[in-house]
Amino acid sequence: MPSRSDLGPKPLLGYTASILARVAERRGDAAFLAACAADGSCGTFAIGGELVVMRRTANGLDPLFRSEEARALAPVAETVFLGLAGEAGRFGIALDPEATKGLKQRPDLVVTDLRSIAVQGLVGPEHLAPLAEAKALLAWHARHRFCANCGKPTNMSQAGWKRECAACKVEHFPRTDPVVIMLAIDGDRCLLGRAGRFVSNMWSCLAGFVEPGESIEEAARRETLEEAGITCGRVKYFASQPWPFPMSLMIGCHAQATSSDITVDREELEDARWFTREEVASMFNGEHPEKISIPPPIAIAHHIIRAWVEEGDGVFA
Numbered sequence: 001m002p003s004r005s006d007l008g009p010k011p012l013l014g015y016t017a018s019i020l021a022r023v024a025e026r027r028g029d030a031a032f033l034a035a036c037a038a039d040g041s042c043g044t045f046a047i048g049g050e051l052v053v054m055r056r057t058a059n060g061l062d063p064l065f066r067s068e069e070a071r072a073l074a075p076v077a078e079t080v081f082l083g084l085a086g087e088a089g090r091f092g093i094a095l096d097p098e099a100t101k102g103l104k105q106r107p108d109l110v111v112t113d114l115r116s117i118a119v120q121g122l123v124g125p126e127h128l129a130p131l132a133e134a135k136a137l138l139a140w141h142a143r144h145r146f147c148a149n150c151g152k153p154t155n156m157s158q159a160g161w162k163r164e165c166a167a168c169k170v171e172h173f174p175r176t177d178p179v180v181i182m183l184a185i186d187g188d189r190c191l192l193g194r195a196g197r198f199v200s201n202m203w204s205c206l207a208g209f210v211e212p213g214e215s216i217e218e219a220a221r222r223e224t225l226e227e228a229g230i231t232c233g234r235v236k237y238f239a240s241q242p243w244p245f246p247m248s249l250m251i252g253c254h255a256q257a258t259s260s261d262i263t264v265d266r267e268e269l270e271d272a273r274w275f276t277r278e279e280v281a282s283m284f285n286g287e288h289p290e291k292i293s294i295p296p297p298i299a300i301a302h303h304i305i306r307a308w309v310e311e312g313d314g315v316f317a
């Protein structure tokens with residue numbers, strides 16, 4: 001293949017490029033938040049566990065509700081302030097997950113998971129990043145109702161950006177779990193793997209959680225070695241993506257492989273193989289002879305793989 005090739009216009013990476021200003025300095029300002037919520041331009045995302053609730057409108061699906069409409073949908077656990085879209089406040093509300101499943105019966109609503117919403121383009125792209133913010137933050141609250149230090153119940157403060165323990169006074173902040181996702185490259189070949197949970201015939205980058213005491217580069221090398229038996233040298237950061245399932249940050253990298261014999265960890269992967277650049281390019285065009293596909297453009301893996309197909313070793317420049 002030529003050193004550079006072009007797969008056409010670059011699609012947007014899902015859940016990134018948020019239109020919201022988070023205005024963290026206003027999170028403790030009760031008067032501001034009340035005025036914001038009362039304003040006619042304010043909108044609330046309604047989320048129950050993995051499910052997002054949307055309204056059917058003449059112009060398609062709308063994930064924004066008036067505050068009182070959102071509260072009337074199902075029993076409410078928490079409400080968090082996400083930020084401002086221009087002057088308009090954006091909030092997220094956690095609905096009871098079981099009651100949210102029941103909303104699937106309502107003809108005026110569509111209730112589905114955030115992956116499907118992104119992959120199928122069910123809402124305007126400007127809603128995806130705020131939905132990811134709401135879902136990840138509300139998932140953290142759902143799992144941190146008790147103090148990790150003393151076990152007593154905690155209370156939400158700062159409009160959802162902190163929990164405080166009245167018993168031991170420890171403050172808890174929303175967490176994000178870093179995950180490395182990397183494409184190991186050996187000259188004109190790259191390493192793709194297949195996990196059992198993937199849709200049939202889809203192959204992707206290897207990935208895994210960064211462990212305590214580990215750098216991004218070390219995690220990328222360790223995961224590639226553990227899952228496929230391949231050692232890597234240089235690791236080059238590419239881009240990152242919030243991944244609210246439930247609350248990860250995907251850190252995309254390219255890694256220079258320094259060995260070539262694959263040993264697959266069958267606990268983690270169904271299979272792992274080397275693919276040439278030409279072969280991977282055919283996956284983008286839907287022309288791979290085994291009908292192998294790669295993840296859709298909402299996922300960072302698509303962009304990591306695409307950059308290598310387009311730039312070859314240029315990804316390490």
Ligand SMILES: [Zn+2]
Pocket residue numbers: 147148149150151152165166167168169170
């Ligand atoms: Zn405590």
